[in-house]
Amino acid sequence: MDVRQVHHSYRRHAVLRGVDLRLRAGILAGIVGENGAGKTTLLKILSGELGPDRGSVHHSGRFGYCPQSVVLDDSFTVRQHLDLFRHAYGLPDLRRAEEVMEALSFTEYLDQRAGLLSGGSRQKLNLTLALMHDPDVLLLDEPYQGFDWETYLRFWELAAGLRDAGRSVLVVSHLAYDVGRLDELWRLEGGRLTRQDRRPEEAA
Numbered sequence: 380m381d382v383r384q385v386h387h388s389y390r391r392h393a394v395l396r397g398v399d400l401r402l403r404a405g406i407l408a409g410i411v412g413e414n415g416a417g418k419t420t421l422l423k424i425l426s427g428e429l430g431p432d433r434g435s436v437h438h439s440g441r442f443g444y445c446p447q448s449v450v451l452d453d454s455f456t457v458r459q460h461l462d463l464f465r466h467a468y469g470l471p472d473l474r475r476a477e478e479v480m481e482a483l484s485f486t487e488y489l490d491q492r493a494g495l496l497s498g499g500s501r502q503k504l505n506l507t508l509a510l511m512h513d514p515d516v517l518l519l520d521e522p523y524q525g526f527d528w529e530t531y532l533r534f535w536e537l538a539a540g541l542r543d544a545g546r547s548v549l550v551v552s553h554l555a556y557d558v559g560r561l562d563e564l565w566r567l568e569g570g571r572l573t574r575q576d577r578r579p580e581e582a583a
């Protein structure tokens with residue numbers, strides 16, 4: 380993914396003022412920033428949901444995006460969500476979805492309605508839907524919110540496995556927590572990204 384000089388304003392409020400970012404294959408990168416720094420705006424632009432006022436975003440290969448809340452129909456079960464997304468992605472089967480669910484200890488919820496899932500389980504469904512087509516570039520917005528400690532660790536194992544398989548993974552969070560797990564850390568501040576040291580005491 381190659382991002383050059385992205386600018387975005389909401390009316391006269393300039394939120395992004397020249398964001399540059401290059402994500403190579405086989406990297407696990409993080410972006411941190413305070414509330415209101417523009418993280419969600421940047422992710423929407425990277426995913427194509429929002430057009431930048433200026434600048435360019437290019438990526439190659441399959442693309443996956445896990446926003447903070449995926450629009451889910453609460454009356455559909457987990458299995459029905461998977462089937463819908465399988466058709467949308469044009470997948471022959473649910474093999475990868477099953478692997479992700481296994482990794483997140485989520486398989487027992489297949490027949491649960493989405494509206495009855497706990498916050499953490501709902502997030503597992505969001506992640507499964509974003510990962511089930513095995514994207515080359517993966518953008519994750521606050522991906523571990525609501526996770527218990529065990530699931531949090533499993534999430535990082537999953538992310539590292541994707542990196543090791545040559546995928547580009549970008550984790551966006553307001554918390555500079557556990558940054559040692561990342562290959563690169565960036566801070567979004569004043570509308571631009573700056574590279575951070577990954578030592579937690581300096582990045583927090």
Ligand SMILES: Nc1ncnc2c1ncn2[C@@H]1O[C@H](COP(=O)(O)OP(=O)(O)OP(=O)(O)O)[C@@H](O)[C@H]1O
Pocket residue numbers: 389394412413414415416417418419420421553
């Ligand atoms: N649709 C919109 N219209 C006007 N202003 C907006 C809109 N969306 C976001 N903003 C403003 O842009 C700024 C950046 O918002 P954004 O949601 O991108 O930040 P964030 O870093 O994701 O914040 P948080 O960590 O709180 O989720 C904020 O000041 C916000 O109020």
